[in-house]
Amino acid sequence: MTSTSSPMNPLLVQFLSESRDLLESTGNKLMQLEDAPEDPQIINELFRFVHTLKGNSGLFTFPEMTTLLHAGEDLLGMVRSGHVVYSRELADSLLEAMDFVGVLCGDIESSEHIDASRAKDSLHMAKALRALIPSLTANGDATQAAGANAPTSKVADALASSADDQASGLLPFGIIPEAVRMAAIVQCQHGEQLHWIVYRPQRGCFFNGDDPLNSAMLAPGLLWGRIILLEALPSLGGLDTYSCLLGFELLTSGPREELDQYYRYLLDQVEISAITPQWLMNGQSQVSSTAKRVEPLSESDQSALDQILASQRQILLLEDRPAWHAGRLKSVAGVLANLCQAIGDNLGPTDIQVALDDALSTGHNTLLLAWIDVLVHNMSDTRQTGLPDSSEGIVSEQAENSPALESGSGKALAEDGVKFGRRAEDALNGSKSLRVDQAKVDRLMNLIGELVVSKNALPYLAERADSQFGVRELSREIKGQYSIINRIADEMQDAIMQVRMMAVSFIFQRFPRLVRDISRKLGKEVQLVLEGEQTEADKNIIESLADPLIHIVRNSLDHGLETPEVRIAAGKPAIGKLTIRAAQQADRVVIEIIDDGKGIDPAVIKQKAYEKGIIDEATLERIGDQEAINLIFAAGLSTAAVVSDLSGRGVGMDVVRSAVEKINGTVVLSSELGKGTTICISLPLSMAVTQVMVIESDHQLFGVPMDHVVETVRVPKSAIHKIKQSQTAVLRGRIVPLKSLNALLGIAAIPQANSDDELAVLLVHAGSTTLGLLVDGFQETIGVIQKPLNGFLSKLSAYSGSALMGDGSVLMILNIREIV
């Protein structure tokens, strides 16, 4: 997965942006601590930051980061409890660690994973941090201290009989079976890099779910391995089964990166060392012998040796097996042994004897041939360096890279600090996203809104310049300027909307878990399908959508989808399907929640609604199925026979409806009995600008949100009929009740007809009904920033808010649902 081809997991994006913040705060607090090293509050906050960071990193598989942060947390914990005194070195190493975490964040951002090569640095830094914790460094061995209960490798025990060899950093080469050792030497000489791994599991590792034996057995490229005791095993009575006392020694041919990757979670418990063939051959033996062998071999000696070795090889490669074969082998071995002595290898002859015995008993010359290879190799080494230094047979990575390990001192840390500090600077390009307080964005949006409105004053001004002052030239110029400002303002508005846009995946991403948990609880099997997660809408809309959606999904799972048995009995697949689909339609976001469950029986709903007094008898008879199932949104209706903790308390769907309507959305339910239910939520893309139609009534202007407007018609007075007290008209084949806006608002005036004796009718929907409002006239549709009414005015439920018009006048926005 690369960040270019597919969008990054939103959770990860959030993690990265939060981590950056936390890292920055941590840095700041550390700086503050410099001035006030004793301030417990700062230390507390620091601890909290690092703790949060660590916790967050644990959500993902970034052991490198978690390990380091864990060490940091421990150290700060000690500082907090007063066990460690704050020092500049401490701050330095913590800052470096944080810089390194920042670098890791950069890695994650660019490639979504941390390169295995970072693990070593991370472990190293973690150890450096732990080295600052005094109670552990008192052990004198930071490596061991990193393990929970410092195991000691020098315990005399039956299995690890070669404890001395380990202590001196040399392979107990006698322990490796001869055949394995020889094969390994050959492998080494063919240019493969072998590694020696000492794996000392933490005592408490079983609790982490580790199985050290398994981890050891599955090590990549394992050639050989054995079990060692880290501590003498107690008698059965004193044995704690959950405390690991075993360790492992492994010889592998796996490449370093693969080993690092394999042991990435256990890096503080394993020591991986690269080994050379010499080390495999004779371990410690050459340490003493090399000291004598300072003089390089002369050219002539060298070529003589080469010749001898070549002829011995030829002898060994002879295919025939004459009677004197054994004697031939012995003579080869003798020559080789003498050669060894000649170049100062005192222990070589013993090994050659072993190889000879093997060749004599098995009839295979492999081991002897291997020895020739070894000698050739040694020669060439001698030639190249002039000083064969086989005491360096084991190349300890730790000795090379981590002076801090041995000393744990501030100086060593400081050296590292330079290195990591530079690295952090290299990666200073930082994050491309900016976290801004929402209030600031809101303020900007309000200001842009005001600009949009006040620019509307310019056409009025142009008009006045022309008609009132008679300067047509100026009027035209104002209009020209207006069009420019208009374009910029529109773009600004668009831009600020983009800032506030959020993908619905923000809510969707919690559904897989929710659906899984609930369906598990209910014993149902559900397949969740999410579609259109990239659909965007305003942040407020998305946020206020979360609760209603969860409610609907719960309801669908609880009441809609059936258990597998019921489904099979009904001839449906056992696994139910729940689809949540988001899509943008014009300036609205439509979210559909579709289940293929049992559907809703309108008869049941009608009956329930009647029983609970939500509808009267007449309505019960009259309403159609579609209307009936939408009664589910009425307050106080619950259809579940049993109230569960999930749903069924009858507070669900009406809450959903009011939540959706609050953000100017609509919710419609359709259902087919036995087939399933679809709930469709339609929401505006943005709440900032509302499109309103301006209407005139009794010489006053009012705004009606376009969401409610169906159409505008002019109806001749003669076409209006009176049925009892109500006026009605037939529009497009439907009887539509008509109401006078003046009457609804308590204005004592009758609707004005135009010159053709027609009345202006604004068809609106209010909930599920459509009706005509009699008004005096229609004006244009404008986009306004709707402001809620404050103070006493807020009690006027007839209006949903007010807006400022271009000429500075105030437009009242009607709350259609309330007034009809």
Place this chain on the structure above:
Amino acid sequence: MPIEFKKNRAIFRDEVSVEEAEGLLEWLQTKPTAKADLSVLSHLHTANLQVLMAAKTGISSWPRNAELRAWLEPALKPGK
């Protein structure tokens, strides 16, 4: 059961997990002379191995799985 406890013999089967270690330890404490039959064992959790090592339990038959045997034999062989 991954470990079948007979009269004086424990038969280890398939994969023996960390959960078995406690029970194994208790059983071995009551039967110090018991033998372990590992022939059909495919993997042994470290915790169990540790118990067998501490108890110096005799092995009546080694795992058929050669790789596992190579690991266990040096650790569990008597006299070592």
